[in-house]
Amino acid sequence: MTNESPLTKEMILDAAEQVLRRYGPDKTxxxxxxxxxxxxxxxxxxxxxxxxxxxEAVTERWLDISIAEPLQEIADRAEGSAAEQLRLWVETLIKKKRMHASDDPEMFVMYADVTVRIGDMIAMHINRLIKQIASIIERGMQAGEFKPDSADAIARAVFMATESFHHPAHAQEWSSEMIDEDFETVWRLILSGLK
Amino acid sequence: MTNESPLTKEMILDAAEQVLRRYGPDKTxxxxxxxxxxxxxxxxxxxxxxxxxxxEAVTERWLDISIAEPLQEIADRAEGSAAEQLRLWVETLIKKKRMHASDDPEMFVMYADVTVRIGDMIAMHINRLIKQIASIIERGMQAGEFKPDSADAIARAVFMATESFHHPAHAQEWSSEMIDEDFETVWRLILSGLK
Structure with missing residues (x-):
């Protein structure tokens, strides 16, 4: 059986995502x-x-659409307090990861697996996220809200210092009763380090 | 065949560790x-x-002897700068984890696996480490070197904010060229947050 309409990458990824969700990565x-x-x-x-x-392509598209693009919108807002914007950005990342871990387990498992195996694709995704943080920090430094420093280095540090709250390897810890309080204290440390 | 000398837990753990190292956890x-x-x-x-x-018992003993006990010695030193002591403590934890990941891969794999499955045992190990950090931070706060705050909450935050550098799920990242520079920046953020 062949379908006469031209087959685009997008159509294949849509189909692959549906089938992968239905049968799971191993059985598909x-x-x-x-x-x-x-x-x-x-x-x-x-x-x-x-x-x-x-x-890999399905996971990459999912990461773009469900994580990187909504966060880009937050990073693009160039007004108000940079500290509040940075907090909103990090909290949104954390909420999205937690939501996907609980509500979209099929894609989350595929993504967690890819995180371990496909270093290059994940490195690109993480670099994209770190650039978004750097743009917020850059703006905060220019406004005198944050101490002058290397925005890129600080952005990497903010991403890494919050990994317990958004890296899939820590997903089991996200149901801890103390997780929100812990984030609050980590955030307080980071923020007073930035100021 | 039976051995007449009384069999102690320690003897069993010694034997189990040797056999587990030799054949691997799956084949033993x-x-x-x-x-x-x-x-x-x-x-x-x-x-x-x-x-x-x-x-589990072999891994627990290995964590005690190879990680928690040497770190306790550092935490017990009650003189000099608390900031330097805290940095030495965190760096020693990171170095030990990196060293075991590369030089003692059999035990490291068992430990990484247990970290995911045996929540209670790992929670106890982590609590023990966080108490050590808290004692250093407490001393720093009393000496006026660190801002007054909840030493326990800050200790948890310091542990969590540095997990990228010592949690086994991140072991693959430890061979990154940027890892030491990244730690330096995370450390700088944390330290200026503490002061």
Whole structure:
């Protein structure tokens, strides 16, 4: 069976995401995705060389749409207190990660797995996020709200110092009763370090 | 075959650690450990109810001896700058974790695995470490070197804000070229937050 309409990457990723969610990453085969799209698996392999490449592309798109893009909107707001903006940015990242860990477990497991294996793709995602933090910090430094320093280095440090609250390896800790209080204290330390 | 000398927990743990290191956690059975000790596996089961319990006890002892006890020595030094003592404590934790990840991979893998599964044992280990940090911070606050605050809450925050550098889930990141520079910046943020 072949479908006559031209097959775009976007269509394949939509289908792959649906099938991966339904059967889970381990049980999904490229043939399942081809069947879902009513194309031959040869057609699919012309776009993605392996199931691993498809999983990576689905996860990458999910990270862009569900994490990096909404955070970019916050980073782009160039008014008001930079400290409040930075706090909102970090809190939004943390909330999104917690929400996906509990409400979207299929994608979260795929993402947590990719975080360990696909270093390059995750490094790009993290660099994108750190650039967003750097732009907020840069603005805070220019406004005299934060001490002058290397905005890039400080942005990496803010990201790393809050990893317990947003890195998927720590997802089990997010249900702790103390997690919000802990974040509050870490945030207080970071903020008084910035000022 | 039975051995006539009384079998102590310490002897079992010594044997279990040697056998686990040699064959790896997956391939080691309680029978292997019993053979190594020249006792029946029934004798062993009187001390430890399962292979999992044995693995947990071996890992717990390894964490005590290789991590918590040497750090306790640093925490007990009640003179000089608390900031320098805290930095030495955190750096020693980081160095020990990095060293074990590269030089003692068998135990490190067991420990990383236990970190995910055996929440209670790891929580106790972490609480012990956080108490050590709290004692340093308490001293720094009393000496006026650190701002007055809840030493316990700040100690948790210092531990969590540095997890990228010592939590086993981040071991892959420790070979990054930027890791020392990153720690330097995180440390600078934390320290100026404490002062």
């Amino acid at each position: 085969s490229v043939i399942d995705i081809a069947k879902f799209l009513q194309v031959s698996h040869g057609t699919l392999y012309r776009h993605f060389s392996s199931k691993a490449a498809l999983r | 059975s309680v029978i292997d450990i019993a053979k190594f000790l020249q006792v029946s596996h029934g004798t062993l089961y009187r001390h430890f109810s399962s292979k999992a319990a044995l693995r």
